[in-house]
Amino acid sequence: MNVAVAYEIEPGTATSATEERPVSKRTVVAYGFWLFLLSDIVMFSAFFASYAVLVHATAGGPTGAQLFNQTTVAIETACLLISSYTCGLMSLAIGSRRRAATYFFAAVTFILGATFLSLEIREFLNMIAQGATPQRSAFLSAFFTVVGCHGVHVTAGLIWLIVMTAQVAFKGFVANVQRRLLCFALFWHALDIIWVALFTVVYLMGVSQ
Amino acid sequence: MTTPHYGRAPGDIATHAEIPAHAPGGLLVYTLGLLLAIILTATSFWVANTSLFWAPGVALGLATLAVAQMGVHLVFFLHITTAPDSTNNVLALAFGVLAVFLVIAGSVWIMANLNANMMPMDMTNLHTQH
Numbered sequence: 001m002n003v004a005v006a007y008e009i010e011p012g013t014a015t016s017a018t019e020e021r022p023v024s025k026r027t028v029v030a031y032g033f034w035l036f037l038l039s040d041i042v043m044f045s046a047f048f049a050s051y052a053v054l055v056h057a058t059a060g061g062p063t064g065a066q067l068f069n070q071t072t073v074a075i076e077t078a079c080l081l082i083s084s085y086t087c088g089l090m091s092l093a094i095g096s097r098r099r100a101a102t103y104f105f106a107a108v109t110f111i112l113g114a115t116f117l118s119l120e121i122r123e124f125l126n127m128i129a130q131g132a133t134p135q136r137s138a139f140l141s142a143f144f145t146v147v148g149c150h151g152v153h154v155t156a157g158l159i160w161l162i163v164m165t166a167q168v169a170f171k172g173f174v175a176n177v178q179r180r181l182l183c184f185a186l187f188w189h190a191l192d193i194i195w196v197a198l199f200t201v202v203y204l205m206g207v208s209q
Numbered sequence: 210m211t212t213p214h215y216g217r218a219p220g221d222i223a224t225h226a227e228i229p230a231h232a233p234g235g236l237l238v239y240t241l242g243l244l245l246a247i248i249l250t251a252t253s254f255w256v257a258n259t260s261l262f263w264a265p266g267v268a269l270g271l272a273t274l275a276v277a278q279m280g281v282h283l284v285f286f287l288h289i290t291t292a293p294d295s296t297n298n299v300l301a302l303a304f305g306v307l308a309v310f311l312v313i314a315g316s317v318w319i320m321a322n323l324n325a326n327m328m329p330m331d332m333t334n335l336h337t338q339h
């Protein structure tokens with residue numbers, strides 16, 4: 001706590017030798033969160049690597065081309081992409097302290113994210129109903145791990161968005177709430193980047209082969 | 210020559226003195242990013258479904274489109290730019306990309322090599338593995 005407060009009381013402690021201006025706490029916090037996001041992406045890269053290695057290990061079970069529905073994937077992609085856009089518009093509303101616009105774009109972002117998640121859960125349940133469970137083959141284990149891990153991240157993001165909306169309602173646009181909102185926006189945009197890799201590697205390459 | 214300063218948070222759009230007054234506003238940046246992302250996504254779905262292209266080249270084309278779209282997201286949504294105050298963010302990103310490349314390329318390379326060298330003739334394909 002003392003370390004965290006030090007940046008506000010004594011800005012000089014956060015400067016490096018090569019610069020003159022002190023670094024704001026907003027920058028330090030967002031940079032730390034940026035490092036976390038990159039490590040999260042490195043973790044995802046391990047799941048992608050295992051998926052790439054195991055994609056043909058279907059053990060006589062269903063393949064991706066038999067299981068994936070491109071229409072569902074296209075709708076999921078549209079939901080997540082537009083929610084990333086409305087999240088950006090929410091950041092703009094926060095920047096100019098427009099409370100009603102912040103709530104509106106938070107609500108749109110939440111609805112689109114929840115739509116994405118419900119489509120993904122429905123897809124998983126359909127696959128499991130067909131016998132394509134994670135236990136069926138190494139390919140399906142890798143598929144449920146990488147796509148499910150992204151889904152868990154989206155779920156966490158939705159809960160975080162509710163919490164942040166409540167904080168805006170009760171605390172207003174104070175500095176620490178603004179920093180948390182910036183971190184949330186980074187998180188949400190990063191999830192969309194991971195989804196780009198997912199729909200390309202898992203769904204489109206799986207269907208086109 | 211101004212001294213570089215590392216003052217911008219990732220996700221923050223460059224403000225005040227750094228950009229001229231006629232530079233595009235935040236709304237335009239996000240909208241432009243959305244339009245580019247939609248074009249790239251639509252192209253990806255089209256490439257995956259058309260029979261116009263040489264089949265083995267489709268995967269490479271899809272990968273290129275995905276990398277391009279990630280770049281669009283980074284620049285227009287996360288505002289990671291080449292501006293001097295964003296240097297630290299770009300360096301961290303570069304290290305992340307290196308780690309991702311090593312993990313994915315290394316795993317695929319080693320496992321394909323093992324697969325080719327160590328399987329008996331009738332099991333050269335992972336299809337038969339349980």
